[in-house]
Amino acid sequence: MFLSTWSGRVGLALLTILTAVSLFTLTAIPISEVSRHWNDPQYWADYPKNAPPIWVNLFSNRKLLETKVLQAGPVEITEGGNAAELLVDYEHDSFPTHISLVVSKLKYTDSVPLIILTVIRPDGYSIEVAKLTVPPPRENEQQPYIRFFPTPERILVSSSDELVREVYKLYVDRFNTPITPTKIKQDGPQRYLFGIPQNGEIRPLKGVYRFILAATQSKGSLSVESVKIILGGESYGFMGTDVIGRDLALGILLGFPVSLFIGVISSLIVTGFGTSLGLVSGYLGGRIDNLIQRIADFINNIPVLPLLIFLVFTFGAKLWIIIVAFVVFGWPGLTIVTRSIVLQLRESQFVEAARAIGASSIRVLAKHIFPSIAPFVLAQVIFLTPSFILLEAALSFLGLGDPSLPTWGQILELGFRSAAVYLGYWWWILPPGILIVITALAFVMVSLGLEPIINPRVRAVGGR
């Protein structure tokens, strides 16, 4: 079959990979949840912003910190005891970008507890890092009292003034460093928390840090479902993050099924519509034919992108509007070509014969003409798909895509707008674009592979 062409093989291989990844994405990732939160910065608050992927560390001498999430729970706290202890072995050459404490679903009885987070550094000094006040019982509330549920309580420890004070005390009293609280606050107290003065500057102090979450409660019991301490890193994930902190790997994976969907659906509809019109136009002839051809010619001469931009902007950036616009611009090409094939076939002998026997027009169209154009139609669907994928990406890039769908074009749109290009955030710019190219390329290669079958003259040599 067409698999004999190298181009067809490569294309088919690529397509298989793309489909496999799409299927994987559709089954393995909770899509609705991710797309709901895609544009919600709150959801991504714990993630570092503009962070390159983790594996960058393999290539550079300076080890960037990955975002570390230390988690513990569920935890029962007895009177005066420690709630939880979280350890981190710090071996990095840079400081965390932030520290967050996240407590979910805290249950207590009787008296109101006070939660304190302390850090014991490798050099033995202990610093009180945060105090968490638990809201007291409300009027008529029953025990046990449940707090920080369903939304967890999130404290950005690294911006708390308490931490600044504690760090200041440490540095002035123990390390004799001339420093002001303002400077600590400016640089971010977490630097100093994880650092030690050396040769006039602050270097990362490597070793084991113990985060201890303790509770004081005069009476009653206390339990916490989960405690998280997040050390914001400079790198994250498989593909890094963007300016909102979104995990680009998720965005990119989601893009697979979305692009395939948009491309294939658009081209199916356009081909279906355009071919039908072409069949009607070519077969019936006369005034209908003329009218359809005129309209087709008119549309064909319109530059697509400016008008597409105009339409989407006027009528809104929703997926179905975009697809309708694609169809409106796409059908003439198909109609014109289908019609010319139909015109040739109409005069052919087997059609003449069929009509002589008295076959109805529909029958002739369906049984005789359509099978001849079917391979061409199939080839067109395959050939058109990448154009629509590219068009949709261009629209998204200009900011006119459907914002509820995470597509590769949109990722790049934000990148361009956030000046990621000028700042050298290659992990943001490179992968989505390459994937667009590969996806479009897959279809183009398959088309190329089909070409010698449809047009025998283009084969290597002819013969008589």
Next chain:
Amino acid sequence: MVIILGATGVSDRILSSIVNEEVRLYRQTIAPQIKDPATLEEAVMKYREELVKSYGLDRQWYERLPDMFLRVLRLDLGRARLAQTFTGSNKISDIIFERLPNTVILVTTAIGINYLIGIFLGVKVAAKPGTRLDKIVSFLSAVSYAVPTWWLGIMFILVFAFYLKLFPYGGLYSSPPPHDPLLRILDVLWHATLPIVVLVLVNVGLTIYLTRTIVLNIAQEDFVNVARTKGLPEGLVNRRYIMRVAAPPILTNVILGLAGSIGGAILTETVFSWPGMGSLFFEAIVQSDEALVLSLVYMFTFVYVIARFILEVLYIVVDPRVRV
């Protein structure tokens, strides 16, 4: 286009906005002179009536059409809301004239280089179908077609401007632009290099592929075999029997590609901050500047029609079969 705009009432809105703008300006101008508010209002009202009459807003949109055509031809297009020229004028015709040459420089050069390289390579490859070279070129052409213009643009900026620091990030001139005219021209060229290269790379693949297909088809025609059997020198056969016959369909493809180059211009200009008609169009849409959008649509159509006309005349020269 005009009809669509008229029918959807967009025309009305645009003209009203033009009128309103002029009234506002008028008010500003005469306010210092007429102190009495009542008289001021009266004067403004009168002016407005005059304007409404002259713009024909008191008639239906289809009655206005011939008037409108004339106005477009005279380039009396009104003012833009936000956009401005270098010198601060916001008359649309000024803005367009300032930007039009920029786009022409970019697009014409890119198209020219695209077809020069594309046709040359397409012919070369068609001479030896099925060979390694053919396969490599076909693959590269497919890649070229698949690469989005705008993405290649930002990739180039990333590589050549950010990492290699060889070319500027965008724009027409460095700031401040050099005084010496020769240096000025070179400066523009330097800024234009990346966008032109991008435009060429993205389009050349399709050109090569189409040319190759056309030439391959023709090379297998009977009359080519006849020419060779007649003993004509191979060079003559190539020029007269293959290239001359291929010229009309290749030209057809050039015509078809014209419409697409407007889209390419919009994307490239936006990415490279090149002050041309394409980026202006995009800005106008985003700013909802109806008057500007409309004028640009007219301009695009106009330029397109001219280009197409030239090419169609060329086609008649090249293909005797369409001559009457």
Next chain:
Amino acid sequence: MTSGEILHVEDLHVYYSTPKGYLKAVDGVSFNLHKGESLAVVGESGSGKTTLGLTLVRALPKNAKIVSGKVILNGEDIITLSTEEFRKKHSWRTISIVFQGAMNSLNPVIKVGDQIAEPLTYRGGLSKEEARKIAEEFIEMVGMPRDFYNRYPHELSGGMKQRIVIAMALVMKPQILILDEPTSALDVTIQAQIINLVKDLLDNLGLSVIFITHDLALASEIADRVAVMYGGQVVELGPLEELLGETPKHPYSEKLLASLPRLRGDNVPEFIPGRPPDLINPPTGCRFHPRCPYVFERCIVEEPPLFRQSSGHLVKCWLRGG
């Protein structure tokens, strides 16, 4: 070579290489052509007749190979020449061809007169004006007004195009003209005109003609001798009268004659059952045996040679000799 013989083809084998194997389009063909004679090569589609014509002017496609044989033109074996050398020395000058399908033989964007004149300027060394004059003469010779020089192919009817192509083939005054199905796309009245034209040219220019066709009736209008081809081989070769007359012939030729419809008379045209032979794996023995009404064992096993029936009449059939 006997006197008067200008072309001698001996045991010619021309194969096409295809993915399925070698297609033996011409598989052992021998014949000769005398000065001023017209020879008709008659056969069905796929009999190899077109390939034969192409071989004689070295206009074969890339996947065709002249495997063995001799073609002796004016004493020289032109097979030994490279295509280049042949083209320079003989093509169009000594031997020329009118390809099948005149519609496509003309360049659509060049004036037809220029196409006729081309060989004169680019090979004959004549100036543009001289060449033009001669081209115009030839246009007149084929029965069209001189000013048609300036016409383009799309401005001409099928019959006119055919005449132009004939003029084009004759412009260097070759000794031999090959015509491959010159009339199959034309309607009957035009056909007759073209045939008459060819006959006139034959007489006036002293041409020798090889006329390739599937239409035996047409061949009989013009031929002095007929070669019947089947399955890549010449199965009968002889003067026209003998073929049309009572002399015993090849069963295939018999069938061909019987299949001709007659305007007068009762006979119902017969058809030949079966299909043309597969030239990649031709039948064993005599290639016609699967369709021959007189077939017997020897036909299946052994390929017959050409048996002489009378002077100048050869038949490749076990019935006629051995």
